[in-house]
Amino acid sequence: xxxxxxxxxxxxxxxxxxxxxxxxxxxxxxxxxxxxxxxxxxxxxxxxxxxxxxxxxxxxxxxxxxxxxxxxxxxxxxxxxxxxxxxxxxxxxxxxxxxxxxxxxxxxxxxxxxxxxxxxxxxxxxxxxxxxxxxxxxxxxxxxxxxxxxxxxxxxxxxxxxxxxxxxxxxxxxxxxxxxxxxxxxxxxxxxxxxxxxxxxxxxxxxxxxxxxxxxxxxxxxxxxxxxxxxxxxxxxxxxxxxxxxxxxxxxxxxxxxxxxxxxxxxxxxxxxxxxxxxxxxxxxxxxxxxxxxxxxxxxxxxxxxxxxxxxxxxxxxxxxxxxxxxxxxxxxxxxxxxxxxxxxxxxxxxxxxxxxxxxxxxxxxxxxxxxxxxxxxxxxxxxxxxxxxxxxxxxxxxxxxxxxxxxxxxxxxxxxxxxxxxxxxxxxxxxxxxxxx
Numbered sequence: 001x002x003x004x005x006x007x008x009x010x011x012x013x014x015x016x017x018x019x020x021x022x023x024x025x026x027x028x029x030x031x032x033x034x035x036x037x038x039x040x041x042x043x044x045x046x047x048x049x050x051x052x053x054x055x056x057x058x059x060x061x062x063x064x065x066x067x068x069x070x071x072x073x074x075x076x077x078x079x080x081x082x083x084x085x086x087x088x089x090x091x092x093x094x095x096x097x098x099x100x101x102x103x104x105x106x107x108x109x110x111x112x113x114x115x116x117x118x119x120x121x122x123x124x125x126x127x128x129x130x131x132x133x134x135x136x137x138x139x140x141x142x143x144x145x146x147x148x149x150x151x152x153x154x155x156x157x158x159x160x161x162x163x164x165x166x167x168x169x170x171x172x173x174x175x176x177x178x179x180x181x182x183x184x185x186x187x188x189x190x191x192x193x194x195x196x197x198x199x200x201x202x203x204x205x206x207x208x209x210x211x212x213x214x215x216x217x218x219x220x221x222x223x224x225x226x227x228x229x230x231x232x233x234x235x236x237x238x239x240x241x242x243x244x245x246x247x248x249x250x251x252x253x254x255x256x257x258x259x260x261x262x263x264x265x266x267x268x269x270x271x272x273x274x275x276x277x278x279x280x281x282x283x284x285x286x287x288x289x290x291x292x293x294x295x296x297x298x299x300x301x302x303x304x305x306x307x308x309x310x311x312x313x314x315x316x317x318x319x320x321x322x323x324x325x326x327x328x329x330x331x332x333x334x335x336x337x338x339x340x341x342x343x344x345x346x347x348x349x350x351x352x353x354x355x356x357x358x359x360x361x362x363x364x365x366x367x368x369x370x371x372x373x374x375x376x377x378x379x380x381x382x383x384x385x386x387x388x389x390x391x392x393x394x395x396x397x398x399x400x401x402x403x404x405x406x407x408x409x410x411x412x413x414x415x416x417x418x419x420x421x422x423x424x425x426x427x428x429x430x431x432x433x434x435x436x437x438x
Contacts, residue, residue, distance in 0.1 A: 004190060014035045029173040031073040108131065159211045175200050178201070180195060262419070269335065269342055315357075363381070392414070
């Protein structure tokens, strides 16, 4: 039976390498479609959780994992030997950057090396990790070919970038279109056919490089526009009497040619922060300097420092010495209603302020504990007493679970960096992007 026939009849066995924020929802969706699926991860705790039918990601309910595990369509292991029995292998490993903002594709290389030991004729390998253009062809392909097989002839290779949006209930793995670029037309056709079994729409492109670049464009588009509105927020603060939140709302009334983006304490998550540096690093190989893209990234990365300065200014304006200030931080996740703290600007703000104020406590219903400058901190209950005890409440992530009327009532001073409290006027309320006291 050919691979195309196995895919069409859902008899193809599928491996998902890396069962984190991308791999777990992908593996569950593939298994729910009927494909026998194995998740492979070096983290034994994740493997144990999946095999016990438990999810460690808020977007994936335990019931979904339990369903496919009990049916025998999903299992997890730490052993790459499971790839030997698979026809389609998805790579969903991390792609961080180094301390000097250079790409780190070591996880891709190591996964490729271990897959190559078990690669066989006819297999389809799909890289999903967000990365710079040419990674599939110049980094992964040579590693896979150490198996003695040739990509495009003996096995198939494609890139299909992940499009996971943590906390988004509308656009899921199934309902979000997927871009696919194969090494050859045959590779693209098979990768497209595979995705059509469990994704609502598949958009093929001419090559892995085009697919890789499309993913970077998606995320850099957001980075640049967030940087623009962050810079305008700083300008509004400097000018005084202009509320950036009012400005964005007014501009949003235009029915064409404008898309609203909002300022904040910085950007987080895996992709938007990292992708500009991946692309600018690759561009330098071609003597091209992406000044505009890098400037946007730098603007966004400077925001936690501005928030810290703004907080110290608010304390000083109200006669509170920073060295004696007790802060209560609301929100540690990088965005609303998720547990994901990867590159969270809220954590960065806490790290900056640790040495400048007396105490910092935080509350986040999605993040029970985290590390601040290497030290473990636990979420404190959001009680009236906790709000009253804080010299200033700093809103860094606008979770829906927060009672903002209560926070405004009980808090002594509030610096709202997300416009979570829509009121204007209370003297104890300060916002990012507006220095007026209206």
